[in-house]
Amino acid sequence: MTKARLLRLSVVLVSIFMILLIIVYWDNVGTAHFYLHTSFSRPHSPGAIPGITAGEDWEALPDVDEFLAKLLSSSLKQNSSIPRKTEQLLVQGSSKPVVSNLEENVRGYDWSAHNDRNSLDQEKLQIERQRTLREFCANSSFTFPTKERSFDDIPNYELNHLIVDDRHGIIYCYVPKVACTNWKRVMIVLSESLLNQGVPYQNPLDIPREHVHNTSTHLTFNKFWRRYGKFSRHLMKIKLKKYTKFLFVRDPFVRLISAFRSKFELENEEFYRRFAIPMLKLYSNHTNLPTSVSEAFGAGLKVSFSDFIQYLLDPRTEKMAPFNEHWRQVYRLCHPCQIDYDFIGKLETLDEDAAYLLQLLKVDRLLRFPPSYRNRTASSWEDNWFAKIPLAWRQQLYKLYEADFVLFDYPKPENLLKD
DSSP: OHHHHHHHHHHHHHHHHHHHHHHHTSSTTSGGGOOOOOSSOSSOOTTSSTTOOTTTTOOOOOHHHHHHHHHHHHHHHHHTTSOOTTOSOOOOOSSOOOOOOHHHHHHOBOOSOOOOOTTOOHHHHHHHHHHHHHHHHHOTTSOOTTTTOOGGGSOGGGGTTEEEETTTTEEEEOOTTSSHHHHHHHHHHHHTOSEETTEEOOSGGGSOHHHHTOGGGSOBGGGHHHHHGGGHHHHHHHHHHHSEEEEEEOOHHHHHHHHHHHHHSSOOHHHIIIIIHHHHHHHSOOOSOOSSHHHHHHTTOOOOHHHHHHHHHOTTHHHHSOOOTTTSOHHHHHOTTTSOOSEEEEGGGHHHHHHHHHHHTTOTTTOOOOOOBTTOOOGGGHHHHHTTSOHHHHHHHHHHHHHHHHHTTOOOOHHHHOO
């Protein structure tokens, strides 16, 4: 009887072990095939990221996590001898890309040279940004929705903005209207997740915009369940501990202006049907609206910035559906109080932050971050855009986005919140 029990136990253990092996080796973009060579992926080497020590703020992993971590580590050792195909210096051509997308045509690229701001101490800047974020996440007197929940409490569908590059051990949380198109292009090049005539893209700007925003192009956390089943959360936690995690943010009100400009001032069929038509009916008392955006624009029927603000403040809006990602708060997209980000970039210092981040990731020899746009929506525009918005609306709007202002150390726009 005892031998029979031992035999059954052995079979169960072997089965579990084989299942875990299958998970690890499942596909060629899985964890077993990444090349972890970043300078500050946890566990950090001394001095890699000032102010962050190895294992800081991380609790001991459960037994299953520890087992998976050891298994993944052994897989890394086995793959350490495999040469990296992309470890080569990319020659950046001087020719400008052909930009066919309407939005990019309107904006245009800034191909002028950018001088490094030697006075900007990037290391100290990162320390300060991370300290501010951690302090307010830990401050019990500062509250906002979802702040107190744990990572395990976050539904899978809310993890769809976390893009994973297993080849280099990088996780990027993208925020729309914060240079996310070009950062997605960078992630495609690094992960080799998209081929051009059988060859991985090497220049980010060669990647067509329609492919950049195709969800099938990227491996995101919300897809882990389909790949790894009940082990998906364990693998997420391991990657969050070992990989380098970054995001880029922007002044919340300026981001809203940028979203309005690109989605409602330019002809966008999807946003016209999904959002503009309801806004025009609810807040501008229009009826019998054209079914196409071109007809609407031809008739002078456009959503006003005032309509857009009313839509954001209307309590009925989120009862119907969550905010669209282009105006959803960053704390809801990237969960900064549940995920300990290693790098916080800002659009206001994009050129410097991007160059510094690529150096820290040790991929600056592989690519350069694409040039910035001209006529980027600037914070100096806020006064003009909000001039016709009632004071009470501005104050309500600030409360709606206050967490993003505070967590990422953007000054409260006092000039817009007072008479």
